[in-house]
Amino acid sequence: MSRSAAVRRWLAIQLLLGFLVLVCGVVQAQQTRTLNVGELYFLLQEGFANWDMRYPQSWSFARSIYSGLGDNNLDMLHSACGFDVGVKRTWTDPGGAQHDVQVAMANPQKCLDIQTIVVPVSGTYKRYYRNPYPQKVLDGKNRTDVVAQGDPVNPDLPSDVMIYQKANCWPNYGMGIQVECWAYALAHPDYDDFVILEFVITNTSNENRNDVYFGFRAETSSHTHYEDADLWGNYYGVTYWKYAQGDRTGDSLRIYYSWCADDKAEAGDSKARPHPQWGHFREPQYSGFVLLHADKSPDDESDDPRQPVKAGWSQRELSPDLKIATHEVMYDFLSKPWDPANPTSYAMHCDENYNESPNGMYRVLRPGINVRDYDMLTEQEKSGFMSFGPYQMKPGDDVRIVIAFVAGTIPLRWAIDLGRAYENGYPQQATFGLVPLPYDIVNPFTGELMVRRGSILHRSNPADVRLKDAVIDLGKQYVFQHASRAVRLWKSSNVKKGQGRFNLPVFAPASPSLYGFSEYDQVRLQWGNEAERDTRAGTITKYRIYRDYKRPPAMTSPTDTTFLLLAEVPATSHEYIDKQIVRGDKYYYYITAVNDRGIESSMFLNMTGTSQVREDEALTPTRGPDPDWTENVVVVPNPFHAAGATKYPGRRLTWLNLPAYCNIRIYTMTGDLVQMIKHVSGSGTDDWLRQDTFSTMEIVSGVYIYVIEELDGPHGKPTGKKAIGKFVVIK
CATH class of the missing domain: 2.60.40.1930 (Macroglobulin (MG2) domain)
Structure with a gap:
């Protein structure tokens, strides 16, 4: 072979190797899918490598307050989220050290080598829709989410959308534990404030796996840490075992919940993160996760009311992880009592009867404490935690743990208007003044009048602060209400491993495809008949057309630019012409189908203006050419x-x-x-x-x-x- 031929061959090999590396990189890149049909938007990446939750999704369209779906104030799940699995077995780690326990951790912030420790099974990660994903074509351009449109459709799906994935824990080091997850979301407005995660943990080895623990942790609620408010949380569920036996004095749920509290180091009252200038509350949401079911054992699939065996929270930076902790420390965290030195005086460690004990497996807030007395920089944010076990698993055995992420909040208008009527102590607010509350606020749970129309509240008045706090804290009642619905729905349904059906009288209708046309002095909208073909949604009686509400600009106050109902048309209509327009202005729409029970389809799948550049999806009526x-x-x-x-x-x-x-x-x-x-x-x-x-x-x-x-x-x-x-x- 000549020298030039050898050089050409070498170059060809290098190009081929480079191409193969590129292809393999693309193939191995982890996919990301979302559950996007309801108010609680949830993201779960392949291999459990990333988690995200935003709530309420509809608030992201109030553009003068929030910047869109990625707005920090709507992010209800910090990246410190995931699960831990621990087993007792002797093994040697990659560094050559021998251990009597082995722990796998799927938590992107707490585990540097997650892709080696929790390895996704190739080809198993998929998102399924119950109905075909609707098209969105605007002025002849296809704006449909092409990834979602390419996902498989299963009309027998238990929910409106589902993500499934499977991963092996320490597959090259003999752990023999596989974790599967089915994540379910519903578009029905009574059930769209939570998503359900069904975990199945299987012993895939040919040996017994003893004292297996499954831990779940999540830092719910809130912006990134160390901002101008504090993140607090608490566990409710210590005496659930009593409630399950019929004693109504026991805790009725097993839930970790969190909220945005006041930081005493701030110049103003920072609870719910009021805007320092306009005053509106940017983070009044409560969120958390609730246990729906935990198997008693691999042989007994009934719900164990004494699970979780450990629950509460850790201060975020003091929660052990595989970045710095040994497997022994991690296993102890899953299976042993809380460290009494973490945190300090505001926490109480207790047994299953709420008796304080240094060996207590439950960490709760001490009754009567005021979170405003504590500094966020020393106490840190709270990372909720539950641990389940110990399970004795023979080869092929599995156990099932079902958890729901859940959220709740006061209405958006209350967050805006009560915040503007409350003097919060920030000096910037004084420049623009307060605006009296334009309506009465009535407790939706009791019917009690809480704040009168025309009220102005002041931080300097403790009674006013308590009144304002009581309105914001309705979010806790909402989150408990939504958690209770999730529990009742799961217990009344026959869903298991992606099969069966949730026990709903009727599902939300399929979202219709939307076709929009910018015309002379009007916008023409047309839509498909997907809802009428949905056999699980009842009879479609009408369609509703919503349009982005354009308030006059105001330099001294925020305005909510959410969508308002523009028109209602009978189910036989599939076209609407909007003539209430101004030439050259940009308009955004969504269309819902309504069934005979008054249930609407999801607003989020055909809504315009959701692309990265919002104006790309605007419909803009123009002036026609002038013959003269x-x-x-x-x-x-x-x-x-x-x-x-x-x-x-x-x-x-x-x-x-x-x-x-x-x-x-x-x-x-x-x-x-x-x-x-x-x-x-x-x-x-x-x-x-x-x-x-x-x-x-x-x-x-x-x-x-x-x-x-x-x-x-x-x-x-x-x-x-x-x-x-x-x-x-x-x-």
């Missing part, structure tokens, strides 16, 4: 104040009453050509957005001449018709 354009064409504003225009988006200099197609040439008074605009949209308007020359120089003050030359089509030939006019630029 030679007489009526006009440029606005005239004069054009360039400095003033910088205050408004787009800095538009606009021609109105144009022909469908034309060239617009702009000249100086001395006849120099400044710019040419090709108008090919077929509408009667066009803008000169940049106001620059051919050489990209900004235009100067002065008088300009425009010449409009009609064309016989887009990029066509001149028809011979022209119009000439002038405009003035002031800089």
Whole structure:
């Protein structure tokens, strides 16, 4: 072989190896899917490598308060979330050290080598929809979520959407434990404030696995740590075993719940994170996770009321993890009492009768403590924890643990208006003043009047603070209500390992596909008949059209820009024309189907304006071409104040009453050509957005001449018709 041929062969091999590395990297990249049909938006990555939860999803569209679905204030799950599995067995770790216990940890923040320790089974990670994912086509462009549209459809699915995955724990080091998870979400408005996670832990080895523990931890509620408010939590469920035996004095749930509390180091009252300037509460949500079911043993699948065997919380940085702790320390954390030194005086360790004990397996807040007395920088945020076991597992045995993430909050308008009526102590708020509460606030659970219309509340008045806190703390009652629904739904259903059906009289209808068209002086909407084909959704009686509510701009107050009902049409209609528009404005819509029980389909699947660039999904009605354009064409504003225009988006200099197609040439008074605009949209308007020359120089003050030359089509030939006019630029 010649030297040149050898070189060519070597280069070819290197290119092939590089290609294979690239392909393998793509193949091995972990997928991400979401449960996105309800108010609680949940993300679970392949291999349990990332978890996320946002709530309420609809609040993300109140754009003057929140920046969108990724807004920090709606993020209800810190990345310190995941599960631990511990077994008693002798083994040697990758570093050569021998252990009598082995622990696997699926927690992206607490485990550096998660992809080696918890390894996904190839090809098992999938998301399923009960109905085909709806199309969203706007002005001829397909804006459908192509990933979701490619996911498999199963009309017999227990829920409206489900994610399934399977992973092996320490597969190269003989642990012999496999974890499967089915994650369920429903679009029904009574059941969309929680998602259910069904875990099945299986002994896949050919040996017994003794004293197996399954731990679950999550830092629910809240923004990133160490911001201008504190994250607190508590466990309720110590005496659930009594309740399960019929003693109604026992705790009725097994739930860890958390909330955004006040930080005493802040200048103002930071509970629920009020905006320091406008006052509205940005984080009034409560969230947490509740136990729905835990097997008594591999041979007894009935719910064990004495599980979890350990529950409560850790301060986030003091929670042991595989980054720094040994397997022995991790196993002790799963199976032994809480460290009495962590945390301090506000916590109580107790037995299953609420008797305080240094060996207590339950950590709860001490009765009567005031969280405002503690500093978040020393106490840290709380990471909720539950541990289940010990299970004795023969080869092939499995146990099932079912948990639901759950959330609840006061209405968005209350969060805005009560916050604006409360003097919170931040100096910025004083600049803009307070706004009296515009309505009565009535407790939805008791009917009691809580705050009267016209009220102004003050941080300096302890009674006002208690009143404001009582309204925000309704979020706790909501989260308990939603958790109770999740428990009742699970116990009354026959769902197991992705099979069966949740016990609902009727499901929420399928979301219809949406087709939108920006037309002259109107927006045309059309939709599909998917809901009418949904056999588990009852009879469809009507469709509802919602539009993004455009309030007049106000410089001194936040406005909620959520969607409002625009129209209702009978089920026989599949088209609506919106004529209540302003030319050039951007409009966003969603359409729901309503069944004979009044249940609506999910608002989130066909909603426009949800892309990364929101304006890409806007429908913008235009002015039609003017048949008498030679007489009526006009440029606005005239004069054009360039400095003033910088205050408004787009800095538009606009021609109105144009022909469908034309060239617009702009000249100086001395006849120099400044710019040419090709108008090919077929509408009667066009803008000169940049106001620059051919050489990209900004235009100067002065008088300009425009010449409009009609064309016989887009990029066509001149028809011979022209119009000439002038405009003035002031800089």
